[in-house]
Amino acid sequence: MNEFKVTLVDSLAFYQKCLRESVDENVFRYEMMQPLEGMWQYLNAPLFPKTPGGYDVVMASEMMGIWTPRKSIDLIESKIEPLRRTNIFSEYQQVFKESAQRFSEIGYQIPVDEFIANILLGDPENGVLMASEGYSGFGGIPGYIMLLVVPNDFNQTRLKSALAHEFNHNVRFTYEPFNHGDVSVEDYLVIEGLAEVFAEDLYGVDQRGPWVQEYDAEELAYTIEVMKDGREARGFDQVSAYMYGDEVAKEQGYSPVGLSRNAGYTIGYHVVKAYLKNTGKTIAEATVTPSKTIVKESRIFDE
Template identity: 70%
Template sequence: MDSINLKIIDSLSFYKRCIKQGCTEDEFRYALMKPVETMWKYLNAPLQATIPGGYDVVMASEMLGIWTPRKSVDLIEPHITNLEATGIFSKASDVIREGVQRFAAIGYQIPLTEIVLNILLGDSENGILMASQGYSGFAGIPGYIVLLVVPNAFNQTRLESALAHEFNHNVRFSYQPFHHGDITVEEYLVIEGLAEVFAEELFGIEKRGPWVQDYDQEEMAYTIEVMKDGRSAKGFDQVSAYMYGDEVAREQGYHPVGLSRNAGYTIGYHLVKAYLRNTGHTIEQATLTPSEVIVKESKLFE
């Protein structure tokens, strides 16, 4: 199809209402989470817990670093104006439109009629979120994109790039579905590398996310060797240790594997870059290429 309808949840009005008159967990649940309920169902997070205090979208949101009314509105009040000032709510349609056109140009019609975009304020007390310069996203379920941000000088100019990154995930998973608990380190390297290179091609290297680190030659060679040995590991705990590095692994109770922060994102980025150099393919063509082909033709692990 030539276009995809972008539905943007009006989170700004919800946050402004919270500041003016307060808000409850249920209001958060139904104003901001209900529109993406299908996404949460895929992640086994019910809209409402079956027992008081049980696992639901509010608890899941907290775990992802999203602000919820369980915390003080003082945490978000300084950030509402800054989020609005980024212009991401008005710029988002252009990002999606350009992404759709780039894939249409290689003959791929993305099998989606609508993308629901939820732009949410992050929890500034979440250490993992703040370690990634206060912004992150999720787009593992085609048709749904979540951006979360604690606006600051670094990320306020990078939200369009972050949206392009997440859009690429939606396209990739429309081609090759994402199996959260059964994904290998190797597959995750490719997924994140594709998304960041795609965003970079749209918005330039200066808008690249902080999850791609600048390694010297020695650290790059060491990290590639660790990834080479562990790339068949499965399970989100093991994958997280390789993708996010030892610091986050310890914070999350996972077994560290001897890597710097965001090592997997860095190696994934360079892996995809190597694949594009070696093959002459575009990032759009690469997005529709099996992971094992990208890894083999990148020659990164040889």
């Protein structure tokens, strides 16, 4: 049986403080980011910059699309109450419990004693975040999960699913650690496919994120062919072009490869669904299965 502690950063209290008084970036640094310091250390983002104006957790947060007090409170003032009303702050424990139960059922002991979760308001001026219906997450370091949200009609009902998606990443990376600098397209396809199918398995297809696109047969076949040719490409700059598509690749300064938005997420989803269908495995079992086995037995790239 998987047993662990879940600690949720009190982000709502921080945002209420921002409404009442002038809050600077250091309050954000200590109250919102210091609980995640272990994650930031792994990502080489220091709590304080080593030189004035240098890279630190505040800059890293902004790059991810998180609102910080460096920006106007006007951007999030009307978003605080909708975030509270999503109910994720009362339901998050249940998401962890239901997600962990799937792994208990297959006898996989998750080697994490405590999960620290932080549900943050996103920056409405961040184009990449807003292109994914105003929400995203990060679960790349086991024991730490972030959701970032600009609440809207689409995402406010999907935060349990998004949290389960990130939990699956956490578990996956206890089995196959994530190598940001040397990850392959094939690896990333599987990583994202596993997470979204896991969330779908728990909460239903109607709670699926916007990163899985509805392709017609022609576009699906074309996209699979492009992925087949590029799936051994390595390094996050290469991988990003395949995963996020040409539009985001151009925005982030990467070379486009001829793909629609979120192409890699979509194909990864189909790879994992095909693997489960062909093998009869559960999504929890697939989560602790090597990427190459999943791709091979999905037979997606065989033709």
